[in-house]
Amino acid sequence: MQGRCAVRGATLRGVEAVPVDVEVVVSSGMPAFCIVGMADAAVQEARERVRAAVRASGFSMSNDRVVVNLAPAALRKTGSGFDLPIAVGLLAATGQIDPRVCEGALLVGELSLEGAVRPVDGLMAYALAARDQGLDLVCADAPERLVAIEGLVQRGARTLSTFRTGDFVDLKAPHFSRVRNAPDFRDVAGHDMAKRALQIAAAGGHGVLMMGPPGSGKTMLASRLPSILPPLTEQEMLESALVCSVAGEEVSGVLGGLRPFRSPHHSASLAGLVGGGSPPRPGEISLAHAGVLFLDELAEFKPSVLQGIRQPVESGRVTVTRADGSVSFPARFMLVAASNPCPCGYSGDEEHACSCTVAQIRAYQNRIGGPLMDRIDVHIDVCRIAPGEVLSSGGGSSSDELREGVLKARAYSSWRTAREGGNAKRHDTAASLIKACALTDEDRAFYEDAARAASMSGRAIMRTLAVARTIADMEEAAAVTKSHLCEALAFRLREGVGACL
Missing domain, CATH: 3.30.230.10 (Ribosomal Protein S5; domain 2)
Incomplete structure (x- = not known):
C-alpha cells in the first residue's frame, strides 16, 4: 500500500x-x-x-x-x-x-x-x-x-x-449558568477598616498587603474579595477560560461568572508562579487572570520568586523566554498578600509578647523586598479582634453591600473618564491621572510635603494618588480633596503591627 x-x-x-x-x-x-x-x-x-x-x-x-x-x-x-x-x-x-x-x-x-x-x-x-x-x-x-x-x-x-x-x-458546548458561591463578608466580624480597604482596592483594582499576627483573619478577608468584584465581562471570561483550558483546569467556574481566586503555597517555584517549563505553561499569575492572586505567608516565599512578579503586576502580561523563542501569557490580576510581621508572628501584638529580636524582624520583612512593596498600593494592619466580636460572626457587612460601593465607584469612574475623553484603564499616563485628580494648589502642596516627609518614590506617589482618585470615585466627587489624600496616605504609610521598625 x-x-x-x-x-x-x-x-x-x-x-x-x-x-x-x-x-x-x-x-x-x-x-x-x-x-x-x-x-x-x-x-x-x-x-x-x-x-x-x-x-x-x-x-x-x-x-x-x-x-x-x-x-x-x-x-x-x-x-x-x-x-x-x-x-x-x-x-x-x-x-x-x-x-x-x-x-x-x-x-x-x-x-x-x-x-x-x-x-x-x-x-x-x-x-x-x-x-x-x-x-x-x-x-x-x-x-x-x-x-x-x-x-x-x-x-x-x-x-x-x-x-x-x-x-x-x-458537539454542543454546555451552557454555563451564572453561579455565585463565593464566601460572604458577612461571616467576618469586625475588621471594618480592613473591609473598607478591600472595598477601595476592588473599586480601583489596587494591590493589597495585609500584615498581622496569626489568626487575625487575613485569609478570611482575602478569600472573600472576589465576592465584591464586578461581574466578568465577556472578554475577560473568554481570556480567563482560555488560560484555564490550556492549563488543563476546569472552565465551568469562569464561564459561570466566578472570578478566579488562586492561592499558591509559599513553596511554589518561579516556573509554577510565573509560568515556564518545556513547553512553557501558564503559571499561577496567569491562572489568576481577571481575578485575584492571593499570596499567603508572603515573607515565606523565596525572594527570587517574589521578584518575578514585579513586572507582570504592572504590565498585565508575562513573557517567558526560552532558546526557541518567547511566549506571552495574560496576567492581569489583583495581587492580595498576607504576612506575619515577624518570624514568631506577634510583633506589635498587644496581647502576646514577641520573642524576636529587632534584627530578626528586619530580616524577615526584608525578604519581601522594597521593589515589590513599592508596587502594592494598599498596606493595612490586621489586628486580632476581641472574643466577643468573634462569637458574633455572621452579622457584619455583607458582600452585597460592599459590592454596591464598588460598582458605584467603577460606574462613576467610567462616566468621568468618558466625559474627559479618556478611558477607564488603570494604566493611564501620569499626566492623565494628575489631570483627573484636579488638585487645588493647597492640596497639591500638602501632598508634596507628605511625600517628601515619607521619602516616597515616584511610583509610590502616583500609586497613592490613584488610590485617592478611587476613594473620590466612591464618593462620586469630581476632584480629589485633602481628605481623600489623607486616607490614601494612611493606607501607604503604616504605623501598626506590620510597620518596619
Whole structure:
C-alpha cells in the first residue's frame, strides 16, 4: 500500500494553537515509522499508540515505510494531540478511509490503545485556531471540555473507527449558568477598616498587603474579595477560560461568572508562579487572570520568586523566554498578600509578647523586598479582634453591600473618564491621572510635603494618588480633596503591627 495524504493539526504555543500540516507518505522500502519536524517525546510516542489503535479499530497497519512530516519543520511540536491527525492521515494514505472525511477539518485528540479518542488540554485554543482557519474542529466526544465559539462547527469522534463511516457527533458546548458561591463578608466580624480597604482596592483594582499576627483573619478577608468584584465581562471570561483550558483546569467556574481566586503555597517555584517549563505553561499569575492572586505567608516565599512578579503586576502580561523563542501569557490580576510581621508572628501584638529580636524582624520583612512593596498600593494592619466580636460572626457587612460601593465607584469612574475623553484603564499616563485628580494648589502642596516627609518614590506617589482618585470615585466627587489624600496616605504609610521598625 502506497500513497500520501495531508491533514490539519495544531500545536499549543503559549495560549494559542498554531496550525500544523500533518503530511503522511507511505512508500516502498525498509519498514519504518518515522516522525520528523521537531517533534517532542510525546509526539514521537504517538507511533506506538497509533499502531495499537489502528489494529484495535479493525484497520491494517502498513508494513511499508511510513514518514510523517509536521510542517512547518522549524516549529517545535508538543503534546499527544497529534495522535488523531497522524492516524487519520495514515489510514487515508493507505486507502483504508475516504480522504474527504477529514477535508476542511482540524483534527486533535489522543488515542488509547483500544482506539478510543481522548480529549487533550487546550481544546478552546484549538477551537479558536480552527475558526480562524475556516475549518471544523474534530476532537473527542467530550462536550464538557468545549466552549461555544460563534461560527465554528465542532464534531466529535468516539473512536478511530468513526472515520470509516464519517458518522461524527455534532458537539454542543454546555451552557454555563451564572453561579455565585463565593464566601460572604458577612461571616467576618469586625475588621471594618480592613473591609473598607478591600472595598477601595476592588473599586480601583489596587494591590493589597495585609500584615498581622496569626489568626487575625487575613485569609478570611482575602478569600472573600472576589465576592465584591464586578461581574466578568465577556472578554475577560473568554481570556480567563482560555488560560484555564490550556492549563488543563476546569472552565465551568469562569464561564459561570466566578472570578478566579488562586492561592499558591509559599513553596511554589518561579516556573509554577510565573509560568515556564518545556513547553512553557501558564503559571499561577496567569491562572489568576481577571481575578485575584492571593499570596499567603508572603515573607515565606523565596525572594527570587517574589521578584518575578514585579513586572507582570504592572504590565498585565508575562513573557517567558526560552532558546526557541518567547511566549506571552495574560496576567492581569489583583495581587492580595498576607504576612506575619515577624518570624514568631506577634510583633506589635498587644496581647502576646514577641520573642524576636529587632534584627530578626528586619530580616524577615526584608525578604519581601522594597521593589515589590513599592508596587502594592494598599498596606493595612490586621489586628486580632476581641472574643466577643468573634462569637458574633455572621452579622457584619455583607458582600452585597460592599459590592454596591464598588460598582458605584467603577460606574462613576467610567462616566468621568468618558466625559474627559479618556478611558477607564488603570494604566493611564501620569499626566492623565494628575489631570483627573484636579488638585487645588493647597492640596497639591500638602501632598508634596507628605511625600517628601515619607521619602516616597515616584511610583509610590502616583500609586497613592490613584488610590485617592478611587476613594473620590466612591464618593462620586469630581476632584480629589485633602481628605481623600489623607486616607490614601494612611493606607501607604503604616504605623501598626506590620510597620518596619
